[in-house]
Amino acid sequence: MALNLMLPQQEGHDNSGFAMVMQDLEGVFSHYKDKPLLSLACTPEGVQLVNDYMEERAFVQVAQWVPEVDKRPDLKINAMPRYVFRNYDYPEEYRTRSQKEREDLLLDTRLELRALLAEKQNGFVYSFWPDVLTLKEIGDPADIAVYFRLWNNDGRLTARNIVTQCRQNTNYAIVRYAAHPFFLQGYTVCANGENTFFTKNKEFQKSLHRGYVGFESDSQNFLYTLHYVLHELRWPIKYYKHVITPLPFVEVEKRADRKVLNLIRESLAHLEINGPNTIIGLLPDGKMITCCDSKKLRPVVVGGTSDMVAIASEVCGLNAIMPDRDLSKDIYPNEREMVVIDNDLAVQRWNQ
Amino acid sequence: MESVRTQDVSVNDLRWKIEYRPDLCTMCGSCVAACTFNAIDVGMMRRSITLSRKAFPDPTQEHSARPVIMQKPSIPSACVGCGMCEKICPNAAIKPVRNQDTRFSVLARQHGPVKRGGRTNLNPPRTLDSIFVGRISQMTDPALDSERHTFDIRSPLGRVMLAKELPLRVDGDSLVLTESTPPVHWIYPAIFSDMSIGALSTRAWEAIALAAAYLNEKCGMPVRMCSGEGGMPIKLLESDQLKYMILQIASGHFGWNRIIKAMPRMKTDPAGVLIKIGQGAKPGDGGLLPAAKVAPHIQAIRGVPKATLHSPPNHQGLYSIEESVQKMHLSLNAAFGFRVPVAIKCAASATSVSVYNNLLRDPYKICGGFFMDGIQGGTGAANEVSLEHTGHPIVSKLRDCYMAAVAHGLQGQIPLWVGGGIGLTGNAAADAFKMICLGANGVIIGKILIQLLGCVGNEHGRCNACNTGKCPTGICTQDPRLVKRLDVDRGAQNIVDYMLAFDSELRKLLAPVGNSSLPVGRSDALVTTDKAVADKLDIQYAC
Ligand code: SF4
Ligand code: SF4
Numbered sequence A: 001m002a003l004n005l006m007l008p009q010q011e012g013h014d015n016s017g018f019a020m021v022m023q024d025l026e027g028v029f030s031h032y033k034d035k036p037l038l039s040l041a042c043t044p045e046g047v048q049l050v051n052d053y054m055e056e057r058a059f060v061q062v063a064q065w066v067p068e069v070d071k072r073p074d075l076k077i078n079a080m081p082r083y084v085f086r087n088y089d090y091p092e093e094y095r096t097r098s099q100k101e102r103e104d105l106l107l108d109t110r111l112e113l114r115a116l117l118a119e120k121q122n123g124f125v126y127s128f129w130p131d132v133l134t135l136k137e138i139g140d141p142a143d144i145a146v147y148f149r150l151w152n153n154d155g156r157l158t159a160r161n162i163v164t165q166c167r168q169n170t171n172y173a174i175v176r177y178a179a180h181p182f183f184l185q186g187y188t189v190c191a192n193g194e195n196t197f198f199t200k201n202k203e204f205q206k207s208l209h210r211g212y213v214g215f216e217s218d219s220q221n222f223l224y225t226l227h228y229v230l231h232e233l234r235w236p237i238k239y240y241k242h243v244i245t246p247l248p249f250v251e252v253e254k255r256a257d258r259k260v261l262n263l264i265r266e267s268l269a270h271l272e273i274n275g276p277n278t279i280i281g282l283l284p285d286g287k288m289i290t291c292c293d294s295k296k297l298r299p300v301v302v303g304g305t306s307d308m309v310a311i312a313s314e315v316c317g318l319n320a321i322m323p324d325r326d327l328s329k330d331i332y333p334n335e336r337e338m339v340v341i342d343n344d345l346a347v348q349r350w351n352q
Numbered sequence B: 001m002e003s004v005r006t007q008d009v010s011v012n013d014l015r016w017k018i019e020y021r022p023d024l025c026t027m028c029g030s031c032v033a034a035c036t037f038n039a040i041d042v043g044m045m046r047r048s049i050t051l052s053r054k055a056f057p058d059p060t061q062e063h064s065a066r067p068v069i070m071q072k073p074s075i076p077s078a079c080v081g082c083g084m085c086e087k088i089c090p091n092a093a094i095k096p097v098r099n100q101d102t103r104f105s106v107l108a109r110q111h112g113p114v115k116r117g118g119r120t121n122l123n124p125p126r127t128l129d130s131i132f133v134g135r136i137s138q139m140t141d142p143a144l145d146s147e148r149h150t151f152d153i154r155s156p157l158g159r160v161m162l163a164k165e166l167p168l169r170v171d172g173d174s175l176v177l178t179e180s181t182p183p184v185h186w187i188y189p190a191i192f193s194d195m196s197i198g199a200l201s202t203r204a205w206e207a208i209a210l211a212a213a214y215l216n217e218k219c220g221m222p223v224r225m226c227s228g229e230g231g232m233p234i235k236l237l238e239s240d241q242l243k244y245m246i247l248q249i250a251s252g253h254f255g256w257n258r259i260i261k262a263m264p265r266m267k268t269d270p271a272g273v274l275i276k277i278g279q280g281a282k283p284g285d286g287g288l289l290p291a292a293k294v295a296p297h298i299q300a301i302r303g304v305p306k307a308t309l310h311s312p313p314n315h316q317g318l319y320s321i322e323e324s325v326q327k328m329h330l331s332l333n334a335a336f337g338f339r340v341p342v343a344i345k346c347a348a349s350a351t352s353v354s355v356y357n358n359l360l361r362d363p364y365k366i367c368g369g370f371f372m373d374g375i376q377g378g379t380g381a382a383n384e385v386s387l388e389h390t391g392h393p394i395v396s397k398l399r400d401c402y403m404a405a406v407a408h409g410l411q412g413q414i415p416l417w418v419g420g421g422i423g424l425t426g427n428a429a430a431d432a433f434k435m436i437c438l439g440a441n442g443v444i445i446g447k448i449l450i451q452l453l454g455c456v457g458n459e460h461g462r463c464n465a466c467n468t469g470k471c472p473t474g475i476c477t478q479d480p481r482l483v484k485r486l487d488v489d490r491g492a493q494n495i496v497d498y499m500l501a502f503d504s505e506l507r508k509l510l511a512p513v514g515n516s517s518l519p520v521g522r523s524d525a526l527v528t529t530d531k532a533v534a535d536k537l538d539i540q541y542a543c
Helices: A002-012 A027-032 A044-056 A092-096 A099-119 A141-147 A198-205 A220-232 A238-244 A249-253 A258-267 A315-321 B030-034 B084-088 B104-111 B202-218 B240-244 B256-265 B296-302 B321-335 B352-361 B384-389 B394-408 B428-437 B447-453 B488-510 B531-537
Strands: A018-025 A036-042 A060-065 A082-089 A123-130 A132-137 A159-165 A182-184 A187-193 A277-282 A288-292 A301-304 A309-312 A337-341 A347-351 B016-020 B040-051 B060-071 B094-098 B115-117 B131-133 B155-158 B168-171 B174-177 B184-187 B190-192 B224-226 B245-249 B272-276 B287-289 B309-311 B342-347 B370-373 B381-383 B416-419 B442-445 B526-528
Touching (some): A027 A060, A036 A044, A044 A123, A092 A099, A123 A132, A159 A187, A187 A220, A198 A220, A220 A238, A238 A258, A238 A337, A249 A258, A258 B174, A258 B184, A301 A337, A309 A315, B016 B060, B030 B040, B084 B094, B202 B224, B240 B245, B272 B321, B287 B381, B321 B342, B342 B352, B352 B370, B352 B394, B370 B394, B394 B416, B394 B428, B394 B531, B428 B442, B428 B488, B447 B488, B526 B531
Parallel strands (some): B190 B224, B224 B245, B245 B272, B342 B370, B416 B442
Antiparallel strands (some): A018 A159, A060 A082, A187 A277, A277 A288, A288 A337, A337 A347, B040 B060, B287 B309
């Protein structure tokens, strides 16, 4: 389904890659929802390195799914030798620890695995989180789907929430990490557009949290800021929009909450984005959000039926998967708007 | 013939020589009256003139003693090249010409070090001029339309807190403030520099204050003006316009008595307080207001007798940054009830980064801004040797301070305001934009303001006589006859016009990089054609 949504938006991608983050999984992973799932692409040596590392840290492997890939020779895909999706049980001592400690452990483990695999170019680790699967690959999205047999729709790889994108960033060299979406501790973000404030965002984010690494794409900034506002500062979601696209000073002056808004703007001036963007995010609780830059320089549309809501850059994507939906209910969020889709598919929209 | 000694000073020893055309001169005397430096005089010369008074050639030669304009061959009344004589002469009979063969710098020290006002005259090429705005938005990150888009051109003055330290509590889906936070004002990113009333004439100072008020009240540009050392007229202290003023306390503490006394009658808070530590363009030399400029009203404002007023190079009695923070910042913050940002101003120097680092670490979180002044600033008086040979170019110091803050994740916590040569080439907006991309929150402009009022001094040794009390344009003098030369309204108008153009030009630079708010720290927008500059400032090299 997600693929079908992507394909008509062909002009929006350049065969540089495909990536998706699935959350709230069904199929082969449905029995391991509370066990962290590690998503990797690596070399055989990489697998060995990961095995040794995980064993040493006392993680116990409880399940593994290895996609049966279709190795037809004419596919435009730059495949890695091995793809690993594994559920682990937490090390013994973590079974009684707090949620925060577990979250930190998963993050640190992923960062260390990332460094370990990067050292001799043995592979890439995308996510390590319960009930979240990440797949990223370089090449033609349709061919990547053939390779992973995603077209088969055999029910093994399904999820309630999927974020996917068919391209890499434009500004940087093509690397697997650079494919959208990006994931961090339950937060997923993909974006359409550029971030002209990349350098200042990055310089500030680097010191905010050890998980803010990579910066292979200027969109990663959006994820880190989302994570910082919601996970670190624990502010309500609407403040994400206030941080990334603060209201103009003249408008803030008219608001009753101007003191708070001014303080936020002052303190997080270096997290402001000021370029053409649409941001689509998935939160740990399954909520999906979308918002645009302060000038609305990039498209986005939200549409839905009784059992599905989708957010896409172009309306042709929605037409492909939900041709019978009520078009008049499609939402084209404006520059000051934020749209939140709840788990029960209720769509809220509010102005900043 | 009078006997001469070869050691005698001649006009040819001076920096400027007067080129005089007796054939054009009508002896109206305007030039002599206009020259405030007493550099020219009317004298008699025996001249030979060939005349033909008939309808056909009938030349006769006459010898007669005639009045002429002569330059004085004297160091104290040396011509400064201000060109007032040329400006006023109805017949274009006189003008100053730069003298390549000058021996002035070897002859002028008979009475101690040479003092002068103005700016450094040994200008190496400016770093800013080798930097360009190189990342122009094109397809995917479209440029904005500088005329149609709204831009949010404001900068903070005041101590900014880290988000994690903000006293905010979540209440439902909102945040509420639980305690007060340090005052932060969002102002226009160009502050009118601290040129004191005393250094400037009252009229010049008034023109700048008028321009600041006009920009605020009629143009929607919240420009702030710094008083400079030496206090302010009581009327202004007690007026509504005080809110546009940043009060300066410098090492001489001149004028503070009056400020403190006026506090109970202040209708409004000032925009800020600026503690000046070192002199900008002549760090380590202290300030100097020559007795010639200490007129009675200046004595009244500063509360001093008529004498040369020295501000020590340092705040006497302060031993360290920590002590300064505690004593000065705390007391000044307390004086205004913690409602007014208190910032500090230092000269750019090799140690600026240490000072900034120290302030960032200050546990009281009480410093509301770090102002730095570079080598090219300065209007006051100083020993020439200090003006020319001390100081630090501002660009790399700004960058060092910004990057030091980045290293600690504290960028933006203490806003960086920088001055010193901003607008030296006449294009202050371009300079400001580049400084902002390198990490400044805003810039301080000074010299360009007095140029807009009519100052004719420049970096090539023209005029720079601000210390003499004889400023030919009425800007830097307290002589009532000279002050009248300055048209306050026209001066203020020039500044307003310039600032409006500055604002448009800033938009013209924001638009192509696709930003509607200030690109503080957006060093990726800049490129330089100088490899060394690229390496030092960590910006892209382009050739
Ligand atoms: S140029 Fe200025 S200083 Fe020189 S003679 Fe003319 S008026 Fe006097
Ligand atoms: S014109 Fe006046 S202000 Fe300008 S350099 Fe000369 S003395 Fe100084």
